[in-house]
Amino acid sequence: MTAGTQCVVVGGGPAGIVLGLLLARAGVRVTVLEKHADFLRDFRGDTVHASTIRLLDELGLGEGFRALPQSKLGNFRLPTGPGDSVVLADFGRLKAPYNYVAMVPQWDLLNFLVEAARQEPAFTLLMNTEATDLLRHSSGAVAGVAYQTRDPLTGSVVATAELKAPLTVACDGRGSVLRTKAGLVPHEFPVPFDTWWFRLPRTAGEDEPMSSISPRFGASDVLLSLTRKDYHQIAYLAAKGSDPQLRAAGVQAFRDKVASLRPDLADRVDTIESTDDLHLLDVKLNRLPRWHRPGLLLIGDAAHAMSPAGGVGINLAVQDAVAAARVLASPLLGETLDDGHLAAVQKRRWLPTVIVQTFQRVLHRVVFAQVMAGKQPKPPKPLVFVARNFPSFGKLPARMIAFGPRPEHAPEFARRKP
Known part of the structure; x- marks a missing residue:
C-alpha cells in the first residue's frame, strides 16, 4: 500500500x-x-x-x-606491447x-x-x-x-x-x-570517448572458470571484452561524438575494426548483422x-x-x-x-x-x-617493473577496484x- x-x-x-x-x-x-x-x-x-x-x-x-x-x-x-601484457589487478589475491x-x-x-x-x-x-x-x-x-x-x-x-x-x-x-x-x-568533466556495446558468441572450447579483462588498442580505438556465461560482451571505444560516422560507414567496416583488434574473434563478426546491434553509451x-x-x-x-x-x-x-x-x-x-x-x-x-x-x-x-588522438599509450616503466617483479602488488589495485x-x-x- x-x-x-x-x-x-x-x-x-x-x-x-x-x-x-x-x-x-x-x-x-x-x-x-x-x-x-x-x-x-x-x-x-x-x-x-x-x-x-x-x-x-x-x-x-x-x-x-x-x-x-x-x-x-x-x-x-594492462597491455605493454604487441602480444604482451602484465597483470595490474589480481582479484585472486584478495x-x-x-x-x-x-x-x-x-x-x-x-x-x-x-x-x-x-x-x-x-x-x-x-x-x-x-x-x-x-x-x-x-x-x-x-x-x-x-x-x-x-x-x-x-x-x-x-x-x-x-x-x-x-x-x-x-x-x-x-x-x-x-x-x-x-x-x-x-x-x-570532459570525456574523450563514447562506448558501443555488442555481443559475440562463445564457442564450446572457450569455457573459462575465471576470465580477465585486457584492453586491445587500435590506431584510434579500443576494444574490451567481458566473458559472460555463454557469450562475449564487447565494448568498442572511439572518439566522442563519432556515432554518426561509425553508422554511416556501415556494418562491414565495423566488423573489420573488430576483427583487426581481436583476430581470434574474426570468425564470428558476421553475427553482427547491422549497426542496429551496436548499443551506444554516451559516456x-x-x-x-x-x-x-x-x-x-x-x-x-x-x-x-x-x-x-x-x-x-x-x-x-x-x-x-x-x-x-x-x-x-x-x-x-x-x-x-x-x-x-x-x-x-x-x-x-x-x-x-x-x-x-x-x-x-x-x-x-x-x-x-x-588513443583517440592516434597515439599509443605507454604504461609507465616503473609500474610495469613493479607489476612484473612483485606480483603481490596486484592486490592493491584489485582491492581498490573490488571494494573502492x-x-x-x-x-x-x-x-x-x-
Whole structure:
C-alpha cells in the first residue's frame, strides 16, 4: 500500500531497489517507482564487485545471489606491447570469498533483490510508473512526486496521480528528471570517448572458470571484452561524438575494426548483422556540488555519473544507498528528518565519489585521450617493473577496484541470517 508512504524512491535500478529493501527492513514505509514494465534491458552495468557481494552476505542473501547465472572476473591485464601484457589487478589475491568480480545480468540481480524486498510489509514497488514532477510545500520543500502510469502493452498513459512523502530520493540515473525539476545542474568533466556495446558468441572450447579483462588498442580505438556465461560482451571505444560516422560507414567496416583488434574473434563478426546491434553509451562524467534540497536527496548516477572505466558505477551507487539507509532510517521513523540528515549522506559519500572520479579522469587523460588522438599509450616503466617483479602488488589495485574507497557495511537493522 502507498498510503502513509514515508519515503518515495524514484528509479528501480540497483541503488533504488537496495535503498527500498534496507529502509523497509528498518520498518520505513517506502514506495519505489520504476517507469519500465520489467528490468529486461541489455548492456546495463552488470559487474557486481566484492563490496556488493559482501553486502549481500550481510543481508542474508549471499547464497541466493551465488545461485544466479554469472561468470567471474579474476584480473585486469594492462597491455605493454604487441602480444604482451602484465597483470595490474589480481582479484585472486584478495581474501576469499570476496576475491573476484561477478558478472551478473542486471535484470537477474534486480529481480532477485525485488523478491527479497517484497518479503518486507513496508516495501511497495510500482512498475510502469514514471515520476514526472516534484510536489512542493508552501515553503518550497519537496513534498513528494507527481507520476503517471502507462499501459505495459500500448505504452499509453492510463493514470496520473500524486504521491506525498516526507522524503523523495532520486535514483533515476544520469538523465534524472527529478534533478532537472529541482533545478540542480551537475558539473561536467570532459570525456574523450563514447562506448558501443555488442555481443559475440562463445564457442564450446572457450569455457573459462575465471576470465580477465585486457584492453586491445587500435590506431584510434579500443576494444574490451567481458566473458559472460555463454557469450562475449564487447565494448568498442572511439572518439566522442563519432556515432554518426561509425553508422554511416556501415556494418562491414565495423566488423573489420573488430576483427583487426581481436583476430581470434574474426570468425564470428558476421553475427553482427547491422549497426542496429551496436548499443551506444554516451559516456558522461559529472557530479552535483550539492546532492539535496529540503525533502529531496539524489544518489547514484543522478548525483554523480561515472565513466565505464573500472566498471564501478553500480557499486558506488549501491554504497550510496547503504549509507543513505543507515543515516535516514531513524529520523524517518521518528519523524525528525531535516536537511542536516541529507547533508550527512552527501558528506559520507563525497570523498569516495571524488577519489573514483579523479582516478577515472586520469585514465581518460593519460590513456583514452591519447588513443583517440592516434597515439599509443605507454604504461609507465616503473609500474610495469613493479607489476612484473612483485606480483603481490596486484592486490592493491584489485582491492581498490573490488571494494573502492570507504565501502559500506549493511546496517544492523537490515541484517538477516541466511
